Amino acid sequence: MATRKATAAIIATATCTGVGGFFFGLSFKDRDRFLVHAQLKDVLQPSSLAPPANSTAAVFDAGALREKNSMISPSSPSPSPTAVATVGPHRVSEIMAYGFPTTDYVRSRSDYVLAYDRKNRNALWVAEHLTAERLLDRTKVSRKLSAFQEDQSVHPYFRSTNEDYRASGFDRGHLAAAANHWVSQDSLDETFFLSNISPQVGVGFNRDAWNTLEKYSRDKAKSNRSVFVMTGPLYLPSLEQDGKHYVKYQVIGPNSVAVPTHFFKALLCQSATGEFHMECFVMPNKPIGSTIRVTDFYVPRDMIERAAGFLLFEGLPRSALKTMNGRKV
Amino acid sequence: MATRKATAAIIATATCTGVGGFFFGLSFKDRDRFLVHAQLKDVLQPSSLAPPANSTAAVFDAGALREKNSMISPSSPSPSPTAVATVGPHRVSEIMAYGFPTTDYVRSRSDYVLAYDRKNRNALWVAEHLTAERLLDRTKVSRKLSAFQEDQSVHPYFRSTNEDYRASGFDRGHLAAAANHWVSQDSLDETFFLSNISPQVGVGFNRDAWNTLEKYSRDKAKSNRSVFVMTGPLYLPSLEQDGKHYVKYQVIGPNSVAVPTHFFKALLCQSATGEFHMECFVMPNKPIGSTIRVTDFYVPRDMIERAAGFLLFEGLPRSALKTMNGRKV
Numbered sequence: 248m249a250t251r252k253a254t255a256a257i258i259a260t261a262t263c264t265g266v267g268g269f270f271f272g273l274s275f276k277d278r279d280r281f282l283v284h285a286q287l288k289d290v291l292q293p294s295s296l297a298p299p300a301n302s303t304a305a306v307f308d309a310g311a312l313r314e315k316n317s318m319i320s321p322s323s324p325s326p327s328p329t330a331v332a333t334v335g336p337h338r339v340s341e342i343m344a345y346g347f348p349t350t351d352y353v354r355s356r357s358d359y360v361l362a363y364d365r366k367n368r369n370a371l372w373v374a375e376h377l378t379a380e381r382l383l384d385r386t387k388v389s390r391k392l393s394a395f396q397e398d399q400s401v402h403p404y405f406r407s408t409n410e411d412y413r414a415s416g417f418d419r420g421h422l423a424a425a426a427n428h429w430v431s432q433d434s435l436d437e438t439f440f441l442s443n444i445s446p447q448v449g450v451g452f453n454r455d456a457w458n459t460l461e462k463y464s465r466d467k468a469k470s471n472r473s474v475f476v477m478t479g480p481l482y483l484p485s486l487e488q489d490g491k492h493y494v495k496y497q498v499i500g501p502n503s504v505a506v507p508t509h510f511f512k513a514l515l516c517q518s519a520t521g522e523f524h525m526e527c528f529v530m531p532n533k534p535i536g537s538t539i540r541v542t543d544f545y546v547p548r549d550m551i552e553r554a555a556g557f558l559l560f561e562g563l564p565r566s567a568l569k570t571m572n573g574r575k576v
Numbered sequence: 577m578a579t580r581k582a583t584a585a586i587i588a589t590a591t592c593t594g595v596g597g598f599f600f601g602l603s604f605k606d607r608d609r610f611l612v613h614a615q616l617k618d619v620l621q622p623s624s625l626a627p628p629a630n631s632t633a634a635v636f637d638a639g640a641l642r643e644k645n646s647m648i649s650p651s652s653p654s655p656s657p658t659a660v661a662t663v664g665p666h667r668v669s670e671i672m673a674y675g676f677p678t679t680d681y682v683r684s685r686s687d688y689v690l691a692y693d694r695k696n697r698n699a700l701w702v703a704e705h706l707t708a709e710r711l712l713d714r715t716k717v718s719r720k721l722s723a724f725q726e727d728q729s730v731h732p733y734f735r736s737t738n739e740d741y742r743a744s745g746f747d748r749g750h751l752a753a754a755a756n757h758w759v760s761q762d763s764l765d766e767t768f769f770l771s772n773i774s775p776q777v778g779v780g781f782n783r784d785a786w787n788t789l790e791k792y793s794r795d796k797a798k799s800n801r802s803v804f805v806m807t808g809p810l811y812l813p814s815l816e817q818d819g820k821h822y823v824k825y826q827v828i829g830p831n832s833v834a835v836p837t838h839f840f841k842a843l844l845c846q847s848a849t850g851e852f853h854m855e856c857f858v859m860p861n862k863p864i865g866s867t868i869r870v871t872d873f874y875v876p877r878d879m880i881e882r883a884a885g886f887l888l889f890e891g892l893p894r895s896a897l898k899t900m901n902g903r904k905v
Contacts, residue, residue, distance in 0.1 A: 351680040366811075366885030404882050482695075484827045492832065495824040498813045503821065503882075553733050553832075556695030 342376040346562030358434040359423040365405035367505035373422040375476040377468035385429045398442035411500025420447030424461040446506040451534025475515040480507030511551045524570045545572040671705040675891030687763040688752040694734035696834035701808040702751040706797035714758045727771035740829025749776030753790040775835040780863025804844040809836030840880045853899045874901040
């Protein structure tokens with residue numbers, strides 16, 4: 248408890264106003280659950296557009312779309328919760344076993360699936376499926392061989408570029424973590440598409456607290472049959488001095504890439520015996536540090552869902568969950 | 577020109593900082609077109625969440641979804657640009673003859689089509705198809721019989737309510753204008769679904785400048801074979817004193833309904849001889865007044881597309897356009 252308070256104090260120092268309208272809405276109708284998570288009130292808080300030519304059709308370089316990164320038409324993915332290290336098209340139905348939160352602008356990579364938010368030039372959500380065996384051998388690939396690159400499958404009007412990040416002060420932060428996809432050099436390379444990248448505060452966040460949460464996810468994969476991971480940016484409102492709630496976020500570069508105020512990660516862990524346990528996290532895009540307890544960043548599932556505008560693992564009956572954020576449900 | 581300057585002065589007085597990052601991006605790569613519209617720099621400028629119970633499936637009252645307002649699965653709408661006052665399912669393919677900008681969360685009403693932005697609790701876009709004959713007889717319906725009502729087809733997590741607007745200071749502003757849908761009482765009533773409503777400044781905007789633009793659209797329908805209308809909210813960045821660009825917008829009510837900083841309207845007019853003429857407008861959600869010239873609010877088509885995150889009338893070959901904002905293309 249002392250640790251938790253200390254962590255909260257560190258983060259409160261790094262932030263300014265409080266989470267505002269988001270928790271206002273939460274407390275309004277769901278006070279009990281809100282109070283359980285009241286300590287988060289202190290730690291979570293919030294802080295387009297350029298051109299080519301005439302013909303839209305001509306501008307969109309469809310030929311540049313890598314064939315292997317084909318856009319998929321999500322039908323009904325067959326549930327396959329047991330973890331086998333497969334490759335190829337079946338991998339999508341494994342990763343998306345519990346449903347697509349949205350279906351517009353979905354991109355399917357060899358080891359993760361992503362939906363793109365064309366208005367904010369960030370991903371909307373990124374889905375992964377981690378297993379111990381996929382995380383075992385890290386010797387056959389090298390991060391040095393990977394380079395950040397534009398996602399050619401995104402229309403130029405809506406694409407983020409390396410130029411957007413230059414001198415912005417923000418890291419190019421992975422959503423599907425690079426270290427989750429060492430299964431092949433191709434899989435690793437694909438995490439460097441800028442559609443999988445968001446502007447993140449470097450010191451104290453991307454390189455620290457967020458990295459700690461990513462490691463936590465991998466540890467969960469090693470102690471479970473597998474872990475389904477949903478990750479994404481959030482743009483949360485905060486209460487300002489005029490008593491009103493505002494969403495405010497910076498945009499960077501010629502393409503006005505949005506800087507998310509927060510990021511979420513939802514883990515759906517299936518144990519060796521087949522039981523499901525879910526954990527939901529939200530972290531502010533601020534310096535936090537690496538000596539955090541990730542469980543201090545637990546949030547109610549519906550907090551993420553309401554803020555993100557979609558449901559998480561909708562295909563899994565809620566009655567199938569044994570625990571949520573470490574508590575029996 | 578004096579009128580234009582006067583209008584700009586009025587709006588500049590009513591706003592504060594300038595359109596910022598959006599035009600920054602625009603000027604960066606498309607300076608020529610930007611300069612044409614430079615006067616807009618002075619007039620355009622920018623100013624989550626509550627619960628039910630456990631099971632998502634149970635919470636979503638699917639039964640409450642009106643059958644007649646069925647969610648459609650947009651395939652390839654057949655082009656039918658000639659205007660005949662039909663009703664029923666064919667109406668959707670008429671309205672959407674030139675393509676769906678997005679396909680998630682589309683709702684098809686008897687006389688308009690809408691895509692819902694679940695994150696902002698506003699529509700993403702609303703599509704209409706206006707013809708002179710549909711606008712003729714206004715005697716058989718009454719606006720007094722229509723009432724603002726929640727859209728039961730939207731999940732409660734993402735739905736806006738009348739409660740959200742109460743004491744907010746904002747009008748419940750129509751996107752598909754009520755006065756465009758007098759063809760039947762049902763059609764009129766459907767424009768009062770809150771999914772078709774955005775928080776708008778009342779005096780000077782919703783009741784004045786925006787209303788003038790809506791009237792302009794109907795006038796266009798009377799002087800053309802038909803007019804395809806796309807309307808929607810925008811959230812534009814502005815330059816702040818720290819030299820950075822931010823998107824900032826208020827959210828209102830228990831459900832954190834976003835207050836758009838701007839609204840766009842794109843008109844695709846097909847003349848009696850079959851020629852296509854397009855006009856694109858963006859207005860700030862601020863007091864502007866009713867004595868405006870709507871053509872002072874012309875913007876380049878791609879300004880709307882980049883800001884909104886989708887393309888407009890993508891199904892119409894750009895070579896088919898005779899004029900854009902009154903100029904030959």
